[in-house]
Amino acid sequence: MDNLKTYDMKAQEQIRLDVLKRSRLFGGLLPAELKDLIVYSTSVRYDKGASIFKEGDRADFFYAVQEGLVKLYKGTFSGKHFTFTVAGPSDTLNATAVSGDNYFMSAQALNEVVLLRIGRTPYLAFLSKHHTVALELIAMLARRLNRECDRVVGLLGEDVEHRLLISLFTLARKFGTSLSLTREELASCAGTTTETAIRVLSRLKKQGIISGTAERGGIIITDLTKLQKLVAENEGWI
Amino acid sequence: MDNLKTYDMKAQEQIRLDVLKRSRLFGGLLPAELKDLIVYSTSVRYDKGASIFKEGDRADFFYAVQEGLVKLYKGTFSGKHFTFTVAGPSDTLNATAVSGDNYFMSAQALNEVVLLRIGRTPYLAFLSKHHTVALELIAMLARRLNRECDRVVGLLGEDVEHRLLISLFTLARKFGTSLSLTREELASCAGTTTETAIRVLSRLKKQGIISGTAERGGIIITDLTKLQKLVAENEGWI
DNA sequence: CGCCTGATTGATAAGTATCAAGGTCGGTGG
DNA sequence: CCACCGACCTTGATACTTATCAATCAGGCG
Numbered sequence: 001m002d003n004l005k006t007y008d009m010k011a012q013e014q015i016r017l018d019v020l021k022r023s024r025l026f027g028g029l030l031p032a033e034l035k036d037l038i039v040y041s042t043s044v045r046y047d048k049g050a051s052i053f054k055e056g057d058r059a060d061f062f063y064a065v066q067e068g069l070v071k072l073y074k075g076t077f078s079g080k081h082f083t084f085t086v087a088g089p090s091d092t093l094n095a096t097a098v099s100g101d102n103y104f105m106s107a108q109a110l111n112e113v114v115l116l117r118i119g120r121t122p123y124l125a126f127l128s129k130h131h132t133v134a135l136e137l138i139a140m141l142a143r144r145l146n147r148e149c150d151r152v153v154g155l156l157g158e159d160v161e162h163r164l165l166i167s168l169f170t171l172a173r174k175f176g177t178s179l180s181l182t183r184e185e186l187a188s189c190a191g192t193t194t195e196t197a198i199r200v201l202s203r204l205k206k207q208g209i210i211s212g213t214a215e216r217g218g219i220i221i222t223d224l225t226k227l228q229k230l231v232a233e234n235e236g237w238i
Numbered sequence: 239m240d241n242l243k244t245y246d247m248k249a250q251e252q253i254r255l256d257v258l259k260r261s262r263l264f265g266g267l268l269p270a271e272l273k274d275l276i277v278y279s280t281s282v283r284y285d286k287g288a289s290i291f292k293e294g295d296r297a298d299f300f301y302a303v304q305e306g307l308v309k310l311y312k313g314t315f316s317g318k319h320f321t322f323t324v325a326g327p328s329d330t331l332n333a334t335a336v337s338g339d340n341y342f343m344s345a346q347a348l349n350e351v352v353l354l355r356i357g358r359t360p361y362l363a364f365l366s367k368h369h370t371v372a373l374e375l376i377a378m379l380a381r382r383l384n385r386e387c388d389r390v391v392g393l394l395g396e397d398v399e400h401r402l403l404i405s406l407f408t409l410a411r412k413f414g415t416s417l418s419l420t421r422e423e424l425a426s427c428a429g430t431t432t433e434t435a436i437r438v439l440s441r442l443k444k445q446g447i448i449s450g451t452a453e454r455g456g457i458i459i460t461d462l463t464k465l466q467k468l469v470a471e472n473e474g475w476i
Numbered sequence: 477c478g479c480c481t482g483a484t485t486g487a488t489a490a491g492t493a494t495c496a497a498g499g500t501c502g503g504t505g506g
Numbered sequence: 507c508c509a510c511c512g513a514c515c516t517t518g519a520t521a522c523t524t525a526t527c528a529a530t531c532a533g534g535c536g
Contacts, residue, residue: 074387075391082391082394096383104387135372139338141379143338145334145379145383148383149343149386153314155390156393156429157314191390
């Protein structure tokens with residue numbers, strides 16, 4: 001019994017180690033080095049729709065996705081919200097919350113989710129010990145900053161239809177052509193309303209780019225090449 | 239003659255040292271430490287309207303503002319452009335360009351400008367030598383990322399009038415109530431057109447928040463308190 | 477003085493949000 | 507097993523915000 005438990009622990013730790021090893025932030029480290037960090041990690045489960053943390057909360061934990069999808073978003077005053085990114089396995093949720101004591105976005109489980117969780121203190125201690133991780137963090141931050149600036153320009157310069165195309169293409173590249181997102185969730189990725197997103201999707205269906213109705217709460221992209229062509233049409237490249 | 243020249247050099251170096259000392263990135267360092275970096279610095283002058291660097295250029299230099307104002311912006315496909323920030327004395331232009339070999343925004347002199355310039359190589363070498371600077375850089379990046387995300391939400395949730403109010407208030411807090419920006423430049427800070435900016439300004443003039451016509455290419459804020467109240471009205475706080 | 481840049485105002489049109497009204501599917505409980 | 511309920515999807519009509527186009531004005535500078 002005791003043996004079995006120990007074995008389980010080992011297996012769990014191995015899984016979490018793999019998650020970190022595959023992440024961009026820690027990918028450069030040796031497993032041996034990561035072990036120091038894994039000791040402080042736990043796995044936590046969230047039901048579909050559950051809130052993981054909210055903008056403004058004290059950032060007590062660092063998270064990485066083990067299984068499932070997590071939506072990272074910010075709310076607007078008018079009750080709507082904009083989805084900045086959908087995180088999948090081995091994505092970190094808040095690597096950037098290092099400095100700043102509070103989360104600056106909210107995170108919500110899109111389906112049944114398992115997260116790897118590490119306390120703020122051991123996480124920060126580990127960061128300051130490993131120079132290369134700090135450098136990778138700078139690179140990640142710079143990339144994301146760059147991306148958000150592009151998004152600002154995109155919101156001003158492109159019409160809703162094109163923003164939706166970009167969102168679809170980005171999601172497809174990351175998660176494959178079979179997306180389990182509701183129209184509402186897709187809309188919030190492109191910064192528009194559910195109705196407008198639906199109208200655009202209807203048009204795409206007529207052009208044979210996305211499939212019939214897919215199952216409830218899903219979008220299937222049937223012609224990725226054509227989608228890519230449409231995305232590339234109006235811009236240098238994102 | 240030779241003495242005078244040496245003296246001049248010293249004075250120039252002292253000025254540049256003050257610029258860096260007052261910057262957020264290097265503010266935590268001792269003058270003695272900064273001297274190692276100053277050695278590699280030069281002062282460069284740009285005329286009003288001159289382009290300092292363009293998005294996509296190889297990032298060969300690090301810049302900080304010594305005198306004058308610099309617009310940091312990105313262009314949209316439709317030829318317009320969005321101004322992310324106006325940098326003043328002791329602001330750094332591209333601290334973030336560390337990782338990534340290219341500038342990801344463009345910079346243009348808003349008036350007669352003097353910049354402190356340091357080659358990429360000595361700048362990077364200095365960074366990797368000074369741990370505290372790297373940490374401050376992470377903090378700066380995180381702050382800016384946060385701000386840009388807020389901007390995304392703002393662009394989606396707030397109407398043009400309010401965005402202009404915010405831009406005005408932000409500029410006033412940084413540069414004082416007498417702004418030398420054309421209506422076009424203000425518009426590009428809020429992501430709108432010149433005409434729309436003018437219409438809003440006309441309304442503000444009627445409410446006594448900004449002054450008569452100011453001089454050509456200028457805006458004078460006469461009632462900062464009222465402006466602040468208007469800004470605070472529609473939102474938690476930016 | 478005439479040109480050129482920036483400011484101003486008005487009319488118009490386009491793009492989207494908003495409101496309203498079904499329609500469809502799947503799951504749940506009687 | 508069936509019926510209902512609720513979540514999601516869909517479509518249409520309308521209104522509003524803001525960009526666009528066009529025209530004029532005002533002041534500085536060569």
